[in-house]
Amino acid sequence: MKVVKFGGSSVASPEQFQKVANIVLADRKRKFIIVSAPGKRHDVDRKMTDLLIQLADSVAEGRDDSAAFASVMERYQEIVTGLSLEKLFVSEIQRNLQETIARYRHDRKRLMDSLKASGEDNNARLMAAYITTLGQEAYYVSPKEAGMVVTNEPGNARILPEAFERIGTSLKNREGILVIPGFFGYSKEGHIVTFPRGGSDITGSIIAAGVEAEEYENFTDVDSIYSVNPKLVRNPAEIKELTYREMRELAYAGFSVFHDEALQPVFHKKIPVCVKNTNHPEAPGTSIVSAREPNGYPVVGIASDKGFCSINITKYLMNRELGFGRRLLEILEDEHISYEHTPSGIDNISVIVRAHQLENGKEERILQRICTELLVDEVHVERNLGMVMVVGEGMAKTVGIAAKAANALAEAGINIKMINQGSSEVSMMFGVDDYQVNEALTALYHAFF
Numbered sequence: 143m144k145v146v147k148f149g150g151s152s153v154a155s156p157e158q159f160q161k162v163a164n165i166v167l168a169d170r171k172r173k174f175i176i177v178s179a180p181g182k183r184h185d186v187d188r189k190m191t192d193l194l195i196q197l198a199d200s201v202a203e204g205r206d207d208s209a210a211f212a213s214v215m216e217r218y219q220e221i222v223t224g225l226s227l228e229k230l231f232v233s234e235i236q237r238n239l240q241e242t243i244a245r246y247r248h249d250r251k252r253l254m255d256s257l258k259a260s261g262e263d264n265n266a267r268l269m270a271a272y273i274t275t276l277g278q279e280a281y282y283v284s285p286k287e288a289g290m291v292v293t294n295e296p297g298n299a300r301i302l303p304e305a306f307e308r309i310g311t312s313l314k315n316r317e318g319i320l321v322i323p324g325f326f327g328y329s330k331e332g333h334i335v336t337f338p339r340g341g342s343d344i345t346g347s348i349i350a351a352g353v354e355a356e357e358y359e360n361f362t363d364v365d366s367i368y369s370v371n372p373k374l375v376r377n378p379a380e381i382k383e384l385t386y387r388e389m390r391e392l393a394y395a396g397f398s399v400f401h402d403e404a405l406q407p408v409f410h411k412k413i414p415v416c417v418k419n420t421n422h423p424e425a426p427g428t429s430i431v432s433a434r435e436p437n438g439y440p441v442v443g444i445a446s447d448k449g450f451c452s453i454n455i456t457k458y459l460m461n462r463e464l465g466f467g468r469r470l471l472e473i474l475e476d477e478h479i480s481y482e483h484t485p486s487g488i489d490n491i492s493v494i495v496r497a498h499q500l501e502n503g504k505e506e507r508i509l510q511r512i513c514t515e516l517l518v519d520e521v522h523v524e525r526n527l528g529m530v531m532v533v534g535e536g537m538a539k540t541v542g543i544a545a546k547a548a549n550a551l552a553e554a555g556i557n558i559k560m561i562n563q564g565s566s567e568v569s570m571m572f573g574v575d576d577y578q579v580n581e582a583l584t585a586l587y588h589a590f591f
């Protein structure tokens with residue numbers, strides 16, 4: 143049996159619902175269906191999740207929420223009317239939203255999570271109802287009933303280990319097509335808790351692992367995963383196959399097409415993933431697998447991301463000071479800062495973090511602590527950094543990858559601010575100024591493809 147996830151763009155309108163139903167009904171193995179909230183119908187549209195966040199903010203801040211509420215309801219109205227579903231659905235959704243608002247008006251985090259989750263929840267109910275109207279047995283299954291138990295961290299849920307067994311027990315032997323909302327689970331205390339943004343991919347992967355699916359199909363709005371983001375480089379090469387490790391690196395570094403946290407559950411159970419296009423389901427898509435045959439190209443993809451900064455620290459004889467690195471990272475841990483990379487020299491070390499983590503006075507406090515607790519010679523924060531990541535299993539066995547990349551960047555007039563390569567040698571990271579990230583990506587793409 144397959145688990146099939148449809149992203150926001152695949153369930154954005156009545157027409158998209160029809161395509162989804164055709165895809166589901168075309169293969170009897172497609173039994174477990176995960177849906178996102180309605181996404182963008184066109185480039186300047188807004189995602190349901192963003193509308194719901196706006197609604198939650200208006201309520202929490204005591205502002206007039208009627209416009210936000212109306213924008214949310216319009217999207218459901220369009221789907222219900224366009225698919226000729228019972229009008230009752232619209233009034234039920236409206237009543238549920240009003241009840242959620244009334245219940246959590248004074249608890250901003252719960253209000254936010256409950257409203258965000260309602261986007262996927264209502265869409266799953268509508269999808270199950272629509273498939274039923276086509277004469278197929280289909281049921282909505284709530285994440286609670288499915289056994290999705292998660293940590294109690296609003297907006298940042300992580301699955302609990304016992305969930306996998308619970309999911310298997312509650313879903314494996316059920317009849318019909320089961321439609322499950324993505325993006326959220328329930329804490330042990332019974333609260334709705336959402337995953338990070340884009341988290342319906344995570345739900346799909348967890349359900350696939352729980353029911354031990356033969357495949358996890360992830361339907362989106364592109365024919366395949368491309369070797370660079372198609373919004374940044376025109377007509378990039380399609381990737382036919384890539385490994386979990388390669389996908390993890392690329393997703394982390396900016397390939398938003400598949401959530402980087404969604405790989406672990408399927409990787410664990412060695413369930414293959416196939417990314418396909420709802421608007422062009424005949425295209426073969428991209429397979430994500432445990433291992434692949436070398437295809438002559440050491441690099442499979444190049445990803446980029448912006449919004450980093452580097453805490454640069456210098457101290458004479460740092461290399462001789464036992465525990466320096468540990469104490470530095472402990473300061474960051476105390477301040478709830480997670481780090482991305484730590485390139486270092488003999489007397490210096492840099493810690494790369496996402497810049498938003500240093501807001502609200504944290505930067506000053508951390509610099510102060512590093513000075514006074516570690517007695518360093520110098521510490522400063524370098525802002526506006528971007529990262530470009532070159533990824534491929536074949537890189538470890540190929541001579542000259544770094545030279546080729548450095549040469550391409552030099553020819554494009556781009557100054558490399560740092561280089562980092564992990565011991566797995568599946569990726570190489572180049573730190574450049576934010577404003578040169580897209581140029582760097584293009585230069586590297588043309589060097590390797």
Ligand SMILES: Nc1ncnc2c1ncn2[C@@H]1O[C@H](COP(=O)(O)OP(=O)(O)O)[C@@H](O)[C@H]1O
Binds near residue numbers: 151181340398
């Ligand atoms: N390397 C890549 N290959 C394909 N798509 C990519 C890549 N990097 C970024 N994307 C973007 O990911 C989008 C699909 O992901 P997402 O917007 O989350 O879709 P969905 O609505 O299905 O959840 C594509 O439209 C594309 O713009």
Ligand SMILES: N[C@@H](CC(=O)OP(=O)(O)O)C(=O)O
Binds near residue numbers: 148150178181189343
């Ligand atoms: N709707 C949620 C979760 C999600 O996965 O959406 P999408 O499939 O549209 O990326 C979000 O926008 O974050």
